[in-house]
Amino acid sequence: MFKEISTMKRSFMVLALAGGSLSLPASAEMDTAYYNDHYCTTCHGADGIGSEGVQAPRLAGMEPWYLKRQLEHFRAGMRGMHREDFQGTEMQPMAAKLSDESIAELVAWVGSWEYVPTPVTLEGDAEAGRALYASCSSCHGANGEGSPTLGAPALAGQNDWYLVTQLQNFKAGYRGSAPGDTYGAQMIPMAASLADDTAIRNVVSYINTLGR
Amino acid sequence: MKHSVSRREFMNLVSATLGTGALIQLGSALSLLPMTAQAASLSLATPTPGKGKVVILGAGISGLTVAWELTKAGYDCTVLEASNRAGGRVFTVRSGTVIDEIGNRQVCEWDKEPHMYFNAGAARIPSTHRNLLHYCKELGVELEMFINESKTAYMQDDNMMGGQRIRNAEVSTNVRGFLAELFAKCYTAAQLNEPFTEAESETILGLIRQFGDLDRSKMRYTGSARAGYVSGGFLEHGVQKEMIEIRNLMKSRLIGSTFTANEGETGPMLMQPVGGMDMVVQGFTRKLGDKVIYGAPVVGVQVKEDGVEVAYDHGGSRHSIAADYCFNCIPAHLMTGIPNNYPQDYLASMRSIRRGEAYKSAFQAKTRFWEDEDIYGGISWINAPISQIWYPPHGIHKAKGIILSAYNFGGGMVFTKMSQEERVEAALAQGEKLHPNYRDVVEKPVTIAWHRMNHMLGCSARWGSGFGGWTDEVQTLFDRLQQPVNGRHYFIGDQMAYHGAWQESAIASAHWALKDMDQRVRSMATQA
Numbered sequence: 197m198f199k200e201i202s203t204m205k206r207s208f209m210v211l212a213l214a215g216g217s218l219s220l221p222a223s224a225e226m227d228t229a230y231y232n233d234h235y236c237t238t239c240h241g242a243d244g245i246g247s248e249g250v251q252a253p254r255l256a257g258m259e260p261w262y263l264k265r266q267l268e269h270f271r272a273g274m275r276g277m278h279r280e281d282f283q284g285t286e287m288q289p290m291a292a293k294l295s296d297e298s299i300a301e302l303v304a305w306v307g308s309w310e311y312v313p314t315p316v317t318l319e320g321d322a323e324a325g326r327a328l329y330a331s332c333s334s335c336h337g338a339n340g341e342g343s344p345t346l347g348a349p350a351l352a353g354q355n356d357w358y359l360v361t362q363l364q365n366f367k368a369g370y371r372g373s374a375p376g377d378t379y380g381a382q383m384i385p386m387a388a389s390l391a392d393d394t395a396i397r398n399v400v401s402y403i404n405t406l407g408r
Numbered sequence: 409m410k411h412s413v414s415r416r417e418f419m420n421l422v423s424a425t426l427g428t429g430a431l432i433q434l435g436s437a438l439s440l441l442p443m444t445a446q447a448a449s450l451s452l453a454t455p456t457p458g459k460g461k462v463v464i465l466g467a468g469i470s471g472l473t474v475a476w477e478l479t480k481a482g483y484d485c486t487v488l489e490a491s492n493r494a495g496g497r498v499f500t501v502r503s504g505t506v507i508d509e510i511g512n513r514q515v516c517e518w519d520k521e522p523h524m525y526f527n528a529g530a531a532r533i534p535s536t537h538r539n540l541l542h543y544c545k546e547l548g549v550e551l552e553m554f555i556n557e558s559k560t561a562y563m564q565d566d567n568m569m570g571g572q573r574i575r576n577a578e579v580s581t582n583v584r585g586f587l588a589e590l591f592a593k594c595y596t597a598a599q600l601n602e603p604f605t606e607a608e609s610e611t612i613l614g615l616i617r618q619f620g621d622l623d624r625s626k627m628r629y630t631g632s633a634r635a636g637y638v639s640g641g642f643l644e645h646g647v648q649k650e651m652i653e654i655r656n657l658m659k660s661r662l663i664g665s666t667f668t669a670n671e672g673e674t675g676p677m678l679m680q681p682v683g684g685m686d687m688v689v690q691g692f693t694r695k696l697g698d699k700v701i702y703g704a705p706v707v708g709v710q711v712k713e714d715g716v717e718v719a720y721d722h723g724g725s726r727h728s729i730a731a732d733y734c735f736n737c738i739p740a741h742l743m744t745g746i747p748n749n750y751p752q753d754y755l756a757s758m759r760s761i762r763r764g765e766a767y768k769s770a771f772q773a774k775t776r777f778w779e780d781e782d783i784y785g786g787i788s789w790i791n792a793p794i795s796q797i798w799y800p801p802h803g804i805h806k807a808k809g810i811i812l813s814a815y816n817f818g819g820g821m822v823f824t825k826m827s828q829e830e831r832v833e834a835a836l837a838q839g840e841k842l843h844p845n846y847r848d849v850v851e852k853p854v855t856i857a858w859h860r861m862n863h864m865l866g867c868s869a870r871w872g873s874g875f876g877g878w879t880d881e882v883q884t885l886f887d888r889l890q891q892p893v894n895g896r897h898y899f900i901g902d903q904m905a906y907h908g909a910w911q912e913s914a915i916a917s918a919h920w921a922l923k924d925m926d927q928r929v930r931s932m933a934t935q936a
């Protein structure tokens with residue numbers, strides 16, 4: 197199921213937005229209100245549910261500290277700069293234009309979206325993945341809930357296709373190898389410990405079972 | 409050239425070269441270019457009382473077509489459009505236009521004059537696109553001719569002739585001369601006394617001579633005035649240009665362009681609306697008025713047994729609308745991010761479609777410098793990522809004009825990945841190989857990377873693994889997505905046609921859906 201009825205009901209509810217500058221476009225005449233930095237939903241889906249067609253992951257329910265750091269890393273060119281990082285380079289150019297104020301405002305906006313379960317699209321060996329995940333839990337938590345203290349984000353409930361891309365990118369050095377990316381750098385040896393794409397698929401299949 | 413050819417081979421050669429008509433028919437059989445179609449007449453039934461509410465998602469040409477046809481038939485239509493303008497990939501840039509590329513928003517600062525515009529998406533209307541032309545006529549959209557091929561425009565390739573630009577006429581004349589001489593040699597050598605009579609043979613040789621402008625007695629090609637004169641022509645004798653050896657021309661993969669610019673889809677007469685392609689869009693929106701809601705992104709679609717419920721944002725709040733029927737032209741790759749209750753196989757079809765990468769850019773030209781070089785429209789070809797330069801066929805002899813500085817339909821990511829500055833520099837550096845003074849005569853660049861345009865993120869839908877990857881599996885996916893969900897929700901747009909990236913395709917998909925719905929409405933009415 198891509199989308200649950202209960203979520204749909206919720207999404208029909210009127211969404212209260214914080215602050216005037218956040219108001220959505222009202223009409224063709226309101227061009228100044230229309231042209232803001234709220235491009236996120238075109239790629240990440242309505243209310244940030246994630247969009248497989250654009251390979252842009254779920255943002256709804258993301259930890260604000262992690263969201264902020266990623267926007268800053270994209271802006272600084274620490275992420276999404278490698279030519280082969282197709283998805284990252286989709287995200288990077290718009291982040292590059294964001295001001296500190298805009299990032300703060302976007303984090304608040306994204307924070308207004310309720311978490312929505314992501315669909316399972318992957319078929320892997322979750323049992324084999326459980327063993328592999330043993331080395332991940334020290335930072336990402338036994339239930340994949342993440343650790344603000346260690347700066348490791350929640351993995352449970354994220355789009356599985358996205359997690360696969362990230363592990364591949366850490367392994368290939370597209371992410372985590374930029375100077376100054378100390379958080380990303382921690383992931384490089386971890387991703388390297390996953391032997392191949394099958395291992396990656398298995399560990400992500402296990403993360404799929406953790407629920408949220 | 410001692411090689412002699414069999415009669416059959418020769419016949420193949422002749423028909424392949426001269427029998428363009430035959431080739432075009434073959435093209436149709438292979439569904440390369442669709443057969444000329446009559447404008448479809450859609451005599452739609454009036455809605456069943458109380459069952460006439462329709463919601464249309466996206467004000468692309470297909471959505472507007474549906475809205476207009478159903479409005480005429482008596483339905484109550486609402487069009488929800490995420491952007492603050494209608495038209496989607498029909499987009500004309502002129503003074504003041506905002507180009508809403510994600511991460512690279514631009515505002516056009518060209519002179520404000522009617523001819524100073526640029527069709528950043530659709531630009532050409534072939535005379536065989538009967539349905540689109542039908543709407544142009546019905547909606548009062550004034551048309552003028554569009555010039556696609558110009559013999560006086562240039563071709564440039566670093567691999568050919570030391571990288572010097574040459575006129576298209578020089579390429580086509582010399583290649584034809586070579587081919588004709590080859591034919592003439594084969595013809596005599598093969599001793600073709602059958603199936604032609606002597607008189608027929610004479611005629612054929614005459615054709616070959618004409619085709620290549622061969623020398624009358626020896627049937628040799630030694631150059632032709634068709635390639636243009638170096639000097640003179642009127643009050644002094646014209647000095648013919650030197651013939652160019654085929655060996656030199658062959659160095660470029662581009663030379664075929666001078667033969668295909670007027671073939672296939674660009675073979676029919678081409679037209680453009682006076683003042684910009686978005687005149688077509690305005691033709692529809694004038695009729696539809698406030699039925700189109702702008703700045704209204706769809707955020708949820710629920711198909712029910714007897715209708716469809718759609719959620720959308722507008723004016724800072726969330727709304728919902730219930731309708732009996734829904735027609736949806738939101739690009740498939742964006743639809744996968746909108747909550748819905750589509751069947752799994754329907755969604756799987758949507759997910760299988762890849763995004764296209766078309767890229768275009770333009771400059772304001774401070775003078776119409778091309779007119780000083782005998783160019784009044786058409787295309788210059790270059791073996792570089794910009795690929796083409798188009799000269800406007802409109803605004804002749806005015807002070808300035810808008811020149812297309814790049815058009816890369818299939819491989820636009822080269823530019824998409826660049827910063828605005830890099831894109832502009834690349835266009836200048838490549839363009840100055842065609843026009844040495846280019847940098848000095850152009851200004852105010854605009855770039856349109858369709859892959860990054862807000863609410864679009866692509867052009868055009870790529871079914872299968874890319875161009876030409878049409879397998880049985882793809883066919884199954886396509887067929888599934890064409891079928892409506894519960895007979896209530898139709899997926900439309902050029903993404904739902906075999907021949908993407910034409911407005912005619914988008915309209916054809918809309919007509920297919922309308923006819924299907926109309927049949928259902930009629931059969932339900934007879935059952936009741």
Ligand SMILES: Cc1cc2nc3c(=O)[nH]c(=O)nc-3n(C[C@H](O)[C@H](O)[C@H](O)COP(=O)(O)OP(=O)(O)OC[C@H]3O[C@@H](n4cnc5c(N)ncnc54)[C@H](O)[C@@H]3O)c2cc1C
Binds near residue numbers: 468529706742902
């Ligand atoms: C570079 C280029 C050159 C082309 N050249 C030609 C040409 O010469 N001749 C020709 O005939 N055609 C040409 N085409 C093709 C033509 O433009 C398209 O085939 C046609 O416009 C597609 O129409 P459509 O109905 O499929 O909708 P689209 O144009 O794809 O429109 C989709 C609409 O959906 C809207 N939308 C997106 N998300 C949402 C949402 N969440 N809620 C509501 N609305 C949403 C979009 O804003 C848009 O208005 C060209 C296209 C390009 C890009």
